Amino acid sequence: MSTMERTTGTMDSQRAGAREWAALAVLMLPVLMTSVDNTVLTFALPAMSIDLRPTGTQLLWIVDIYAIMLAGLLIAMGSIGDRFGRRRLLVIGSIGFGVASLLAAFSGSPEMLIVARVLQGVFGAMLMPSTLSLIRNVFHDARDRRIAIATWAAMFSGGAALGPVLGGWLLGHFWWGSVYFINAPIILAFVPLALLLLPESRDPAPGPLDLPSIGLSLSTMLPLVFAIKNLAEHGLTDLTLTAFSVGMISAWALVRRLRTAPSPMIDLSLFGNRVFSGAILANLLSFMGFTGFLFLGSQLLQLVLGLSAMDAALVLLPGLAATVVAGFVAVRLLRVASARVLVTASFAASAVGYALTAMTGTPTVITVAVAFAVMGIGIGMAETLTNDLMLSSVPPSKAGAASAISETAYEIGAVLGTAVLGTILTSIYRSHLTYPAIVQWGDRNGSFETLGGTVEVAKFYPNEVGTSLLDSARGAFDLGVQYTSAAAIVIALLAALVSWRTLKHA
Numbered sequence: 095m096s097t098m099e100r101t102t103g104t105m106d107s108q109r110a111g112a113r114e115w116a117a118l119a120v121l122m123l124p125v126l127m128t129s130v131d132n133t134v135l136t137f138a139l140p141a142m143s144i145d146l147r148p149t150g151t152q153l154l155w156i157v158d159i160y161a162i163m164l165a166g167l168l169i170a171m172g173s174i175g176d177r178f179g180r181r182r183l184l185v186i187g188s189i190g191f192g193v194a195s196l197l198a199a200f201s202g203s204p205e206m207l208i209v210a211r212v213l214q215g216v217f218g219a220m221l222m223p224s225t226l227s228l229i230r231n232v233f234h235d236a237r238d239r240r241i242a243i244a245t246w247a248a249m250f251s252g253g254a255a256l257g258p259v260l261g262g263w264l265l266g267h268f269w270w271g272s273v274y275f276i277n278a279p280i281i282l283a284f285v286p287l288a289l290l291l292l293p294e295s296r297d298p299a300p301g302p303l304d305l306p307s308i309g310l311s312l313s314t315m316l317p318l319v320f321a322i323k324n325l326a327e328h329g330l331t332d333l334t335l336t337a338f339s340v341g342m343i344s345a346w347a348l349v350r351r352l353r354t355a356p357s358p359m360i361d362l363s364l365f366g367n368r369v370f371s372g373a374i375l376a377n378l379l380s381f382m383g384f385t386g387f388l389f390l391g392s393q394l395l396q397l398v399l400g401l402s403a404m405d406a407a408l409v410l411l412p413g414l415a416a417t418v419v420a421g422f423v424a425v426r427l428l429r430v431a432s433a434r435v436l437v438t439a440s441f442a443a444s445a446v447g448y449a450l451t452a453m454t455g456t457p458t459v460i461t462v463a464v465a466f467a468v469m470g471i472g473i474g475m476a477e478t479l480t481n482d483l484m485l486s487s488v489p490p491s492k493a494g495a496a497s498a499i500s501e502t503a504y505e506i507g508a509v510l511g512t513a514v515l516g517t518i519l520t521s522i523y524r525s526h527l528t529y530p531a532i533v534q535w536g537d538r539n540g541s542f543e544t545l546g547g548t549v550e551v552a553k554f555y556p557n558e559v560g561t562s563l564l565d566s567a568r569g570a571f572d573l574g575v576q577y578t579s580a581a582a583i584v585i586a587l588l589a590a591l592v593s594w595r596t597l598k599h600a
Contacts, residue, residue: 108234108235109235109237109238113291114232114233114238116291117228117232117291117292117293118229118232118233118242118245120284120287120288120291120292121225121228121229121246121292122245122246122249123280123283123284123287124184124187124188124191124221124222124224124225124280124284125221125222125225125246125249125250125253126249126252126253126256126280127188127191127221127253127276127277127280127281127284128191128218128221128222128253129249129250129251129252129253129257130253130256130257130260130276130277131160131195131214131218131257131276131277134257134260134261134273134276138261138265138270138273141265141269141270142156142207142270145269145270146201146202146203146204146207147204148204148207152204152205152208153204155208155211156204156207156208156211159208159211159212159215160211160212160214160215160218161215161319161505161508161509162215162316162319162320163211163212163214163215163216163218163219163316164215164218164219164505165315165316165319165502165505165506165509166215166219166311166312166315166316166319167215167216167219167312167315168219168222168223168498168499168501168502168505169311169315169359169360169498169499169502170219170308170311170312170359170498171183171187171219171220171223171224171498172223172224172227172496172497172498172499172501173303173304173307173308173359173360173498174303174308175220175223175224175227175296175498176227176296177296177303178296179294179295179296180223180224180227180228180231180294180295180296181224181228181288181289181292181293181294181295182294183220183224184220184221184224184225184228184288184292185285185288185289186217186220187217187218187219187220187221187224188217188221188281188284188285188288189217189281189285190213190216190217190220191214191217191218191220191221191277191281192277192278192281193213194210194211194213194214194216194217195210195214195274195275195277195278196274196278197209197210197213198210198211198214198271198274199271199272199273199274199275200271201271222497222501223497223498223501224497225246225497226243226246226481226485226497226500226501227295227496227497228292228293228295229242229243229246229485230485230488230497231293231295232292232293236486237425239482239485239486240425240428240478240482241422241425243421243478243481243482243485244421244422244424244425244478245422246481247417247418247421247474247477247478247481248417248418248421248422248474250477251414251417251418251421251470251473251474251477252414252418259404259407259408259411260273260276261273262402262404262407263404264276266404302357304351304355304357304358304359306351306355307348307351307352307355307358307359307360308359310344310347310348310351311348311359313340313341313344314341314344314345314348315341315502316341317337317338317340317341317344318337318338318341318342318345319505319506319509320337321334321335321337321338321341322509322510324337325517349362360499364488364496364499367487367488368596368597368598369483369484369487369596369597370483370484370487370488370496371596372483372592372593372595372596372597373480373481373483373484373487373500373596373597374480374484374499374500374503375503375589375592375596376437376441376476376480376589376592376593376596377476377477377480377481377484377500377503377504377507378503378504378506378507378510379441379507379585379586379588379589379592380441380444380472380473380476380477380480380507380586380589381503381504381507381508381511382507382508382510382511382514382515382585383444383448383469383473383511383515383582383585383586383589384469384473384507384508384511385507385508385511385512386511386512386514386515386516386578386582386585387447387448387451387466387469387582388410389511389512389515389516389519390515390516390519390574390575390578390579391410391462391466392406392410393571394457394462394571394575395409395410395459395462397568397571398457398568398571398572399457399458399459399462401459409459409462409463409466410462410463410466412463412466412467413463413466413467413469413470414470415470416467416468416470416471416474417470417471417473417474417477418474419474420440420470420471420472420473420474420475420478421474421475421477421478422478423475424436424440424474424475424478424479425478427475428479433479433482433483433597434593434594434597434598436475436479437475437476437479437480437483437593437597438590438593438594438597439472439475439590440471440472440473440474440475440476440479441472441476441586441587441589441590441593442472442586442587442590443468443469443471443472443475444468444469444472444473444476444586444589445472445582445583445586445587445590446468446469446472447465447466447467447468447469447470447472448465448469448579448580448582448583448586449579449583450464450465450468451465451575451576451579452575452576452579452580452583453576457572457575472586476589476593480593481500483597484496484497484500485497514581515578515581515582518574518577518578518581519571519574519575519577519578520574521574522570522573522574522577522578523567523570523571523573523574524570526569526570526573526574
């Protein structure tokens with residue numbers, strides 16, 4: 095008889111045994127797979143672009159479509175897992191994700207790679223909500239559950255750190271498609287272990303599947319995420335406005351449907367819980383700042399400070415390690431401080447990290463590493479504590495839908511981080527790039543829109559012209575980093591305020 099089948103008084107006092115911790119180890123495999131996949135593609139883009147020769151639009155779709163599909167499907171997949179079994183959905187998603195990864199690895203055209211990325215998004219949406227909801231149903235004791243969630247957050251952050259390093263090594267030895275073979279051994283190990291060690295769990299009284307709500311959730315999330323990305327890349331175009339309008343109309347219809355359906359896909363009463371709503375909003379804001387820093391930090395290290403992709407990834411490793419450690423430390427700190435105090439303090443730490451970037455003049459490798467480490471401490475604590483608060487505030491039967499909402503907040507935060515902070519960085523850079531070459535030649539084909547494009551132009555002028563152009567570009571980028579960091583400080587402080595106001599009883 096497993097520990098899960100033994101009771102020692104109340105459910106909350108039921109401590110985990112060896113089988114539960116083994117189940118947690120198995121659950122970390124798909125978390126590692128999806129987090130590595132989030133970051134590994136970025137370093138394969140140059141080689142992939144040379145091989146497949148995608149257009150600029152196709153390249154954007156190759157990068158963006160995975161996150162767009164993921165954000166659009168997470169809530170629907172969380173509801174499906176609650177009804178048909180979270181372990182079942184996790185296994186199906188893993189196998190499908192592996193097949194889609196192989197299709198991506200052997201893509202012979204941009205169109206084929208886009209299709210593969212769509213499929214990765216579809217099957218990836220089955221994975222993350224299932225892992226968190228299974229943790230909620232496997233670990234009944236609050237202390238054990240916090241450690242399990244800290245492990246989940248550590249693996250998520252660790253995978254993000256491993257992606258660039260592993261990708262850089264593979265690209266140094268093999269072709270660009272090799273980055274997708276990372277998933278094969280993970281899936282081969284995961285599927286049999288999941289069937290052996292993971293318990294099946296589902297909502298005991300789920301009601302019929304709400305297909306209209308699933309359709310409306312897709313028609314809400316897909317256009318809205320696309321509109322945010324398109325706004326950042328192309329401005330307020332007719333396409334952006336159309337997508338935003340479709341998403342908002344669908345959102346109104348979805349809320350109306352959820353209020354009137356006999357068996358709604360999402361129980362809107364969850365949002366009536368201030369702790370749940372506050373944790374979700376805090377997650378969104380924290381990931382918005384995190385991805386924004388990665389966006390500017392990777393360019394700063396490679397294009398301004400001249401590091402290789404591998405060296406840039408190694409500079410960020412201490413910060414990602416700090417994120418991992420901070421999650422486990424947060425569990426210990428709950429013995430002496432409330433979750434409300436710790437979460438608020440974690441966002442204040444993130445603000446300090448950005449302040450170090452904004453106020454140190456021209457950043458160096460050391461200042462970037464220290465700033466990211468300080469910010470990582472805050473993010474690691476917040477990620478662990480807010481997910482624990484979110485899961486603890488809902489009944490186990492609703493864990494799948496609640497986890498999906500939290501994951502959707504992460505994805506929207508990631509999109510907003512790149513869209514909002516990336517737009518600030520790009521606009522400040524472009525408006526302050528004053529070198530006369532722009533006046534003389536004009537901004538042909540958007541060559542001066544980004545620091546990377548300007549660096550490529552400067553390569554054609556290995557003399558004072560090129561040097562002066564680079565100096566002007568790097569000065570403008572430094573100024574953009576300061577403005578962007580200032581905006582990120584505001585986001586972090588806003589997250590601290592939200593946490594303090596909503597987590598009063600946490």
